[in-house]
Amino acid sequence: MTDQIHRILQHVQKPARYVGGEYNQIVKPRQEQDVRVAFCFPDTYEIGMSNIGMRILYGVMNGMDGVWCERVFAPWGDMEEQMRSHALPLWALESHDPVKDFDMIAFTIGYEMCYSNILNMLDLAGVPLLSSERTELQPIVFGGGICTVNPEPLADFFDFFSLGEGEESTVEILNCYRNAKKQGLDKQAFLRELSHVPGVYVPSLYTHTYHSDGTIAAITPAEGAPALVQKRIVDDLDHAYYPTKGIVPSTEIVHDRSNLELFRGCIRGCRFCQAGFCYRPIRSKSPEVLVRQAMESLEDSGNSEITLASLSTSDYRGLPELTDRLLDYCEPRKINLSLPSLRADNFSRELMLKVQKVRKSGLTFAPEAGTQRLRDAINKNVTEEEILSTCATAFSGGWNNVKLYFMLGLPTETDEDVIGIARLAEKIHHVWRETASNRKRGLSINLATAYFVPKPFTPFQWEAQITPQEYLRRVHLLQENLHLKCVDYRYHESNLSELEAVMARGDRRIGKVLLEAHRLGCRLDGWDEYFRYDLWQEAFRRADVDPAFYTTRGFADDEILPWQTIGVGVSIGFFRREREKAYRNETTPDCRTQCSACGAKCLSAGGVCDV
């Protein structure tokens, strides 16, 4: 007879994503494990399996004796319905065992719009949502990932957070848990113990108090917890674990290819970019290691595409050597090499032509702002000439489509800056008319604008977000100024970015909103078909929280910031200086030209950045 899981799988879309069994998944004997970890990605299988961070930590944890780490993803709505109506609790893909029976439940938290999925997954697993309701040592719920630079909105639900890069700290954490289990420690004692592991933040050991105006009055650590928890980094990337024998999904995922991580950190310092600051200091891998890892992962996976993933690929010093050697390997095997995030400035014609030999992909630019004045203010070091001359090279080489990404609502933005976006599109069109090798195919410009979200650990962390009404006014202003037929303009929904802004800079009081939103049925917010802004508004009402406090209000310069307990290496003084420079439209040189003493290099063992 067929069991209930397999019966419901007949009725859902893409059932393959719920059963595991892929090549290279790791299965260990249940009885021989001391620590079993359910590693959850709070979105669908297709997105989660494309995430490098999860793949790295899956390998790291399973590399430990006595530890078995399995994967869990958020079910799609149809699957959730089936699970709920048949009372089937969320299970892990490798063993199909219920998540609630695991020792530890880990979440990788990469974007704010997945918070409701975290609550929903815990609920589907049958695990109490609040950390305070889980009194035993099993299960312990923890999280890591970029969003944990401000984990406060999630503080009520998590027992601890692992800050920064997890290759080394995760091993320490699991060993600490293993010992606690052996010694029969209770949950409280374990968390106290764990709070001394560098990079571990235990939110329940900190009390937040508020002024009557709603701003934070004090954050008080207890039981010897550190006043500042500094994120962890891996010093030597050449010798750090990198998954070259990773799971090969049997069903299609978003980024179905091998990944090569060239370096961590970014030399650029764009003032709006959280990743650019939070992944500092700069550490590179050597081309030798990268070529070896590329060959290993292509051979093992059978993938027909490999991509160079890093914040700004063209800033990798060994790029010419690396791409030459990779192309030598890839071309005879009909493997496609893709190079995302190339900058306009050193996007050489040579490199472009080389890659073109394998496959033509689109030309993408993210000038972010329409005028040089505003690009200087946000320190986006790309000039109009660079964009136009790169376009000229590309058009004469037969390319005929360009993708352009901008933000609306950046600090100091004026109408002139908004109209500047339309002007830039016109200039690109003009260049195309003059340089296109084949004008018959026509030009297509895909132009997209996002609604600027101020993020913690950037020079704009104190800034007010513009109101949704103002955002839409600027969208319409841009629309009115776009006259070209070849431009396809799309803009982000304001609702989602507003919510993202609340989650990004929220404090502990947002936990109540999340709880209400979950009760109202919010989940899969990153998906249009599920996002319900009306329910979120209701959740804010029920929790008695005004979203504007976190969005359009802005934070005062001397205000205690909710994320003040967390350290990413970059100093607040640097962020203040950068903010002032933004107001003066002054740029800051990249790290290779000159170190601006942001503070991050203190995190590396040698005290230097590998620029």
Place this chain on the structure above:
Amino acid sequence: MFRLLFEKTDDAVYLSHLDLMRIFQRAFRRADILIWHSQGFSPRAYVSIALPLSVGVSSRCEILDFEIEDGSADLQALPERLNRTLPKGVRVLHAYESAVKVKHLAYLKASVTLEYDAGIPSGAVAAITSLFAGESVRIVKHGKKGEQEVDLRPLIRELTLCPVSEQELCITAIVSAQNPGLNPQLLVQAIEAYLPSFRADFARIERLEIFDEAMEVFR
């Protein structure tokens, strides 16, 4: 032309036709065999799987055709090499050269196991047997082309029925494979439409064998 005979069982039943093609394309690369690529803007490794199986259905007799870029391969060793890296439930049984075109694949044998949680209802065997022994079994098929009425009867060559446990009743049928073919799922649908009181709680389906026009096993 080279051909693989493979099984798709266990949790691999949830893989779609497209998934399976991609799985084999990768498995060939892992085995260091460069498959012939289609030409064009984005070249694809050419593999062709006969008679796409519905998601959820298992099979003991799937056929995949492929061409190799340099024309040769150690066929003897191939199944073992591929099996080492295939996902759970996909298993290559045989690799060989074949000149028999897929258009000669005329019939397939499938089992449909009806699961009755409360036990096989009395009268089910007789009622189902007589349903498929009748002159015609017309049902409405919901497909890509919208709703369509089809008569299953002429597409059924042989059909037997026997209980395999207290709760399971197994239909074994030889049906037309293509042009037009009969998806064994429709046998379940016919029972639901004509004999609602004998509707099963679940039905599991397996493709057991394939045959040519002369009812010889197709390879």
